[in-house]
Amino acid sequence: MEDRLLALRESVRRAYERYPWYRERMKEAGISPEDIRSFNDIQYLPFMTKDDLRSGYPWGATASDLRKIVRVHCSSGTTGRPTVVSYTKGDIDRWAELVAWCLRLAGVNEDDIVQVAYGYGLFTGGLGLHYGAERLGCCVIPISGGNTERQVELMRDLGTTVLACTPSYALYLAEVLAEKGISPDELNLRLGIFGAEPWSEEMRAQIEKGLGIMALDIYGLSEIWGPGVAMECPYKNGLHLNEEYFIVEVVDPETLKPLPFGKEGELVLTTLNREGTPMIRYRTRDITRLVNGECPCGVHGYRIDRIKGRSDDMLIIRGVNVFPKQIESVLGSFGELSLNYQLVVGERKYLKRLEVRCELANGFKGDINELTSRVSKALKDRLGISVDLTILPPGSLERTAGKAKRLVAS
Ligand code: DLL
Numbered sequence: 001m002e003d004r005l006l007a008l009r010e011s012v013r014r015a016y017e018r019y020p021w022y023r024e025r026m027k028e029a030g031i032s033p034e035d036i037r038s039f040n041d042i043q044y045l046p047f048m049t050k051d052d053l054r055s056g057y058p059w060g061a062t063a064s065d066l067r068k069i070v071r072v073h074c075s076s077g078t079t080g081r082p083t084v085v086s087y088t089k090g091d092i093d094r095w096a097e098l099v100a101w102c103l104r105l106a107g108v109n110e111d112d113i114v115q116v117a118y119g120y121g122l123f124t125g126g127l128g129l130h131y132g133a134e135r136l137g138c139c140v141i142p143i144s145g146g147n148t149e150r151q152v153e154l155m156r157d158l159g160t161t162v163l164a165c166t167p168s169y170a171l172y173l174a175e176v177l178a179e180k181g182i183s184p185d186e187l188n189l190r191l192g193i194f195g196a197e198p199w200s201e202e203m204r205a206q207i208e209k210g211l212g213i214m215a216l217d218i219y220g221l222s223e224i225w226g227p228g229v230a231m232e233c234p235y236k237n238g239l240h241l242n243e244e245y246f247i248v249e250v251v252d253p254e255t256l257k258p259l260p261f262g263k264e265g266e267l268v269l270t271t272l273n274r275e276g277t278p279m280i281r282y283r284t285r286d287i288t289r290l291v292n293g294e295c296p297c298g299v300h301g302y303r304i305d306r307i308k309g310r311s312d313d314m315l316i317i318r319g320v321n322v323f324p325k326q327i328e329s330v331l332g333s334f335g336e337l338s339l340n341y342q343l344v345v346g347e348r349k350y351l352k353r354l355e356v357r358c359e360l361a362n363g364f365k366g367d368i369n370e371l372t373s374r375v376s377k378a379l380k381d382r383l384g385i386s387v388d389l390t391i392l393p394p395g396s397l398e399r400t401a402g403k404a405k406r407l408v409a410s
Helices: 003-018 020-028 039-044 050-055 089-106 124-136 148-158 167-179 201-211 324-331 368-383
Strands: 069-075 083-088 113-116 139-141 162-165 191-195 214-221 226-232 239-241 246-251 265-271 282-288 315-317 320-322 337-348 351-360 388-392
Touching (some): 003 020, 003 039, 003 265, 020 050, 039 246, 050 083, 069 089, 083 089, 089 191, 089 226, 113 148, 124 139, 124 162, 167 191, 167 201, 167 337, 214 239, 214 282, 315 337, 315 351, 320 324, 324 337, 324 368, 351 368, 368 388
Parallel strands (some): 113 139, 113 162, 191 214, 351 388
Antiparallel strands (some): 214 226, 226 239, 315 320
């Protein structure tokens, strides 16, 4: 049997033996680990969801002896109990290899100085990038998120070449550099490894211009290792997945049936070499599609398109589906606006309304009413519904060092 298939069977067996809740579900589905004879058989396996991890809190998704667990990460408990994922020593090692593989693919090498401005701690971003960059032999600056003045100072003084943080924080850093009158030419920065939230091509263009770098997308989620699940190479041709680590599927989020290659749907991931928290057919809720064709970078295997958004972040306004990233993409096409924005869903005369709050870029001198009507029209053309647009003075909306919160209460 092919190695990868054996790894799949082993992963399924581990989940079956160590997760009573999953064993029950497999029994209900009438399938046992021995029934997995080809990759095609994966479709008969039950899914796993975030709720499974939550309801098993704290150790329900730990498939190893606790003595063998050397680390846990948790995702935030904003919508309920936190989810706990565990790593054995071998897992930490494989994760570092995975992130190093991603960074190499992005063009990072041992001569780079990598400023890790993702949060360190229970969030996987900081430590994930840290171990990966170290494994590659880079010099790591473990500054974590926030403390923006210090970020700029160290970036300049230590000659950072690669910046790793959320795209919204990268944009903020670009803004601060501009305010301080520091031109990107004065820095050694050449590459950005940005992810942990959806971001548009327009946002990419602004970051690239503001920081004078190439900005690449990294994807991951705490339930499946953390950062490193998929990574763009400099061809920006979709995000590469490491086939030794994952089996990837895209399913219809309603029927849960696998979709034909290239069709947009929900990304489902199965881990192949995870001991602490093996995941079988994990429903990520992230919307994407598989990308066809060879990439000129020469790395083979599956690629996914940039994430459109989470199905749970999709707004349904008067019957129309809206992803925040679509709005970002429209706002980003107006040079008069900054790319900071917030969305508020309200009601008027029993109809759902969407308010878009955005900001002027620095130095705007024109007629704000005229700009408002142009942006409103562009939003209506793209989304197919009219929205209430508020354009605020520069700097009005809160900046964050981590993931931007786009949907706000009011
Ligand atoms: O955000 C892990 C990570 C850290 C990824 C650093 C990349 C860089 P969680 O906090 O569990 O883990 O959030 C995972 O964030 O399901 C997506 O909805 C979203 N997400 C992550 N990366 C991207 C990306 C980390 N590149 C959730 N594009 C995922 C769009 C992303 N969305």
